[in-house]
Amino acid sequence: MNTETNTIEQLANSEYKWGFVTDIEADAAPKGLSEGIVRFISAKKNEPEWLLEWRLKAYRHWLTMTEPRWPNVKYSVIDYQDIIYYSAPKPKKELKSLDEVDPELLRTYEKLGISLQEQERLSGVAVDAVFDSVSVATTFREKLMELGIIFCSFSEAVHNHPDLVRKYLGSVVPANDNFFAALNSAVFSDGSFCYIPKGVRCPMELSTYFRINAADTGQFERTLIVAEENSYVSYLEGCTAPMRDKNQLHAAVVELIAVGDNSQIKYSTVQNWYPGDKEGRGGIYNFVTKRGKCAGKDSKISWTQVETGSAITWKYPSVLLQGDNSVGEFYSVAVVNNYQQADTGSKMIHIGKNTRSTIVSKGISAGRGQNSYRGLVEVKKGASRSRNFSQCDSLLLGDKCGAHTFPYIEVKNTSSKVEHEASTSKIGEDQIFYCKQRGLSTEDAVNLIVNGFCKEVFRELPMEFAVEAQKLLGVSLEGSVG
Amino acid sequence: MLEIKDLHASVNGNEILNGINLKVHAGEVHAIMGPNGSGKSTLAQVLAGRETYEATQGEVLYDGKDLLSMSPEDRAREGIFLAFQYPVEIPGVSNIYFLKAALNAVRRHKGLEEVDAVDFLQLVKQRTKLVEIDESLLNRPVNEGFSGGEKKRNEIFHMAVLEPKLAILDETDSGLDIDALRIVADGVNKLRNKDNAVIVVTHYQRLLNYIVPDFVHVLVDGRIVKSGGKELAFELEEKGYEWVKEADRAAIQA
Numbered sequence A: 001m002n003t004e005t006n007t008i009e010q011l012a013n014s015e016y017k018w019g020f021v022t023d024i025e026a027d028a029a030p031k032g033l034s035e036g037i038v039r040f041i042s043a044k045k046n047e048p049e050w051l052l053e054w055r056l057k058a059y060r061h062w063l064t065m066t067e068p069r070w071p072n073v074k075y076s077v078i079d080y081q082d083i084i085y086y087s088a089p090k091p092k093k094e095l096k097s098l099d100e101v102d103p104e105l106l107r108t109y110e111k112l113g114i115s116l117q118e119q120e121r122l123s124g125v126a127v128d129a130v131f132d133s134v135s136v137a138t139t140f141r142e143k144l145m146e147l148g149i150i151f152c153s154f155s156e157a158v159h160n161h162p163d164l165v166r167k168y169l170g171s172v173v174p175a176n177d178n179f180f181a182a183l184n185s186a187v188f189s190d191g192s193f194c195y196i197p198k199g200v201r202c203p204m205e206l207s208t209y210f211r212i213n214a215a216d217t218g219q220f221e222r223t224l225i226v227a228e229e230n231s232y233v234s235y236l237e238g239c240t241a242p243m244r245d246k247n248q249l250h251a252a253v254v255e256l257i258a259v260g261d262n263s264q265i266k267y268s269t270v271q272n273w274y275p276g277d278k279e280g281r282g283g284i285y286n287f288v289t290k291r292g293k294c295a296g297k298d299s300k301i302s303w304t305q306v307e308t309g310s311a312i313t314w315k316y317p318s319v320l321l322q323g324d325n326s327v328g329e330f331y332s333v334a335v336v337n338n339y340q341q342a343d344t345g346s347k348m349i350h351i352g353k354n355t356r357s358t359i360v361s362k363g364i365s366a367g368r369g370q371n372s373y374r375g376l377v378e379v380k381k382g383a384s385r386s387r388n389f390s391q392c393d394s395l396l397l398g399d400k401c402g403a404h405t406f407p408y409i410e411v412k413n414t415s416s417k418v419e420h421e422a423s424t425s426k427i428g429e430d431q432i433f434y435c436k437q438r439g440l441s442t443e444d445a446v447n448l449i450v451n452g453f454c455k456e457v458f459r460e461l462p463m464e465f466a467v468e469a470q471k472l473l474g475v476s477l478e479g480s481v482g
Numbered sequence B: 001m002l003e004i005k006d007l008h009a010s011v012n013g014n015e016i017l018n019g020i021n022l023k024v025h026a027g028e029v030h031a032i033m034g035p036n037g038s039g040k041s042t043l044a045q046v047l048a049g050r051e052t053y054e055a056t057q058g059e060v061l062y063d064g065k066d067l068l069s070m071s072p073e074d075r076a077r078e079g080i081f082l083a084f085q086y087p088v089e090i091p092g093v094s095n096i097y098f099l100k101a102a103l104n105a106v107r108r109h110k111g112l113e114e115v116d117a118v119d120f121l122q123l124v125k126q127r128t129k130l131v132e133i134d135e136s137l138l139n140r141p142v143n144e145g146f147s148g149g150e151k152k153r154n155e156i157f158h159m160a161v162l163e164p165k166l167a168i169l170d171e172t173d174s175g176l177d178i179d180a181l182r183i184v185a186d187g188v189n190k191l192r193n194k195d196n197a198v199i200v201v202t203h204y205q206r207l208l209n210y211i212v213p214d215f216v217h218v219l220v221d222g223r224i225v226k227s228g229g230k231e232l233a234f235e236l237e238e239k240g241y242e243w244v245k246e247a248d249r250a251a252i253q254a
């Protein structure tokens, strides 16, 4: 137990040995959480009174809550007073060249096929004049503005679009929804805000990469996406490059609202936070609340996620299907290796008539990893003729890992149909031998077989993302089969 | 090309191969026949390097190199190809994608550049004709849902693309209809040249009408008990295996 607290401490206090950390200067709050800290954060960000009140309410509620222990994951007690809840975003410490970067990290970048320029950007090497990401982002943003799309950091949105933020913040994930959502609501640092007006189809994938000031959103991220009638947006979160972070605990909240009829939000995530070392030391705790609401008729929300990082992942991207004929989708690949643990799945809540949902979950366990699928399909009384199809497949690599499935199904009317399929298979020695007999290395063989297993999910990812995700899987499972 | 000397192999402690001796030269076709369970597939798998089988004694030289110390993938890259008796399904991985990965692995090993998409498609087009494989099988996941005969034909299609030096065909004929048998055998014959060799494992003389062997060997209880020319296959078809077994017992007693 001590080792865990130590790790948090180490991570909070010390720089990574390869200097891959944001410099924190005096502009940081002292350790610990109190009403004073919440006020400090809000003041630092120059927030309006209503938002401070909102945070404080969340904080007070959080004090009455206890950390959930129902997920099928094990970790020792988190000391919430040992965390720094605010540090002003500062540019990353600049390195002179890639020579100063941890060679192992560079090797991984290479395997992922990340360009040299991108490697420099990711590892905080001074960017040369040719590759000016700020100017790229600016052009990008101008294009969006012409269409009336708002895409900015959460803090900017609070100042520039307070009415929108006030209207929708917490409308899908209330501040008191759960322990980690409440914590996030009290202390969230920054995040993204995105608004797609009526009738607009966002012509490009939105990703935080192109958002100015995305430098350091920190451990308590907040994302809010609103889509009006007849609009469409595809949003990408994360990247395949390994993400190191000084903070052990991450508790983000993402709210998607398909407000208008026939609106559509597609949200894709690739999560590759530091998973800890081979012995299970260190690594990020990723406790995320992601939820979407299909308020409009014929609206649609799709979640696609590829989760390979973090020591512990706890997240259930969900959809409230309120509008008649609305559609919710969840496509997920979750990989655990070494001592990683994941408890993830989805909730589909059918409220409107004739609503449809699909859940496709692919869990891959290697090493001593433990992977749990947890899903809820709830069909309310009024949701007549609704349908759900869930498919949960688990693939085991080796015999020290585990896969678990916890499906919960509640159907309150007779005209609806819910189907659940589940399978568990072991990666076959015969399959690997067959590949090797054709000249493939063990690693390539595993990679190929695993990617084949995940195909239905990768198909849902935007093209470039899908290619990267495939490589990422290979890197994450490296050395997992003898 | 291949020299097997007193090869013994076991699986889970059961000895299955009891001293195999066999020499294969470039340009030759060898047929291996023998009753069920006599060890034909075991021999094929041991040559291909399957880890579940343990070579306990003896030696195998391939182009002068110690084959048994090579990894299965290196054997494949050096030109050893096994057409599986039971081809394996790989869900979600398209046949063509798989084959390209395989071909490139072989090419990298040889110090050649990877094939680009255009050249590869051209090669595939040409090779599909050779074995008359239905093009729809190319984009389907490897062997998944293929009929028995389609799987066998697909193995020979792989062979046609990879162009191995030593091909071991383990009962490729079983499961093929009469026409398919002829087409597949024709394909194999077209792939033959003076630098490569084929070992065909079969139960039926019929295949050997098409792929005419230079030598026929009879495997019984993990040993080659009789070798001869192609006429031996006819003799076996006529007299069955009891005949060779008896002759073998007599020879041992003598």
Ligand SMILES: Nc1ncnc2c1ncn2[C@@H]1O[C@H](COP(=O)(O)OP(=O)(O)OP(=O)(O)O)[C@@H](O)[C@H]1O
Pocket (backbone or CB within 6 Å): B011, B012, B014, B016, B034, B035, B036, B037, B038, B039, B040, B041, B042, B043, B052, B085
């Ligand atoms: N993995 C294994 N575990 C236990 N026994 C095995 C294993 N593999 C092969 N054997 C045994 O070894 C013997 C030889 O099997 P093999 O498959 O080589 O026969 P074969 O000559 O190819 O037969 P067939 O003509 O039926 O294909 C059989 O008795 C078989 O049961």
Ligand SMILES: [Mg+2]
Pocket (backbone or CB within 6 Å): B040, B041, B042, B085, B170, B171
């Ligand atoms: Mg056999």
